[in-house]
Amino acid sequence: MPKEIVVPTGSGKPLAPYSPGTLADGVVYVSGTLPFDKDNNVVFLDDPKAQTKHVLDIIKSVIETAGGTMDDVTMNHIFLTDWANYGAINEVYASYFPGDKPARYCVQCGLVKPGALVEIASVAHIGKK
Template sequence: MPKSSVVPEGSGSPLAPYVPGSQADNVLYISGTLPFDAHNDVVHVGDAAAQTRHVLETIQRVVETAGGSMDDVVFNSLFLTDWSHYAAINEVYATFFPGDKPARYCIQCGLVKPDALIEIASIAHLPH
């Protein structure tokens, strides 16, 4: 099965050997996305809501680059560093998925940079 890389314009260089998205047929797999700027520096340090918004906007750019929309996202994996951020994360998350919600799971763990409070990986089924 052929696959293609999905890299939105202006994306920074990943910290490891991966791409922001990988598409196989109509399925788009979106790598774990952290609240990083183009230089891999953490943005909105200490603000879980702002970091979540940044992560979901980055995911949205990957999905749109592949020709889809956030309505095409069917599954999300959420990784957070502290359960105390759960409510703030969910408040922002809900604004990106106002209709039918994707399936998901959420775990608490350490992330690659200590100032990062949230990471999200996604799967989307595109219409084409």
């Protein structure tokens, strides 16, 4: 099964050895996405809503570059640094998935850079429905 690396136009260089996304057999796997600018600096410090929006916009760009839409997302893996931000993150998250909701899980943990409050990885099926 051939795979295609998915890198949206204007993406920054990954912080580690990974690709923003991989497309294989109609499925897009989006790497864990953090609230980073093109230089891997954390953006919107202390603002979980703005960080979540930034992360989901990046995920959306990966999925759209692969030929899909956010409606194609079937699974999200959400990591947050503090349960106190859960409500704010969910408020923004819900606006990206207004119809049928993808499966997901959410865990509290440390993230790769201080100041990052949320990380999300996604799976989208853009092949035959």
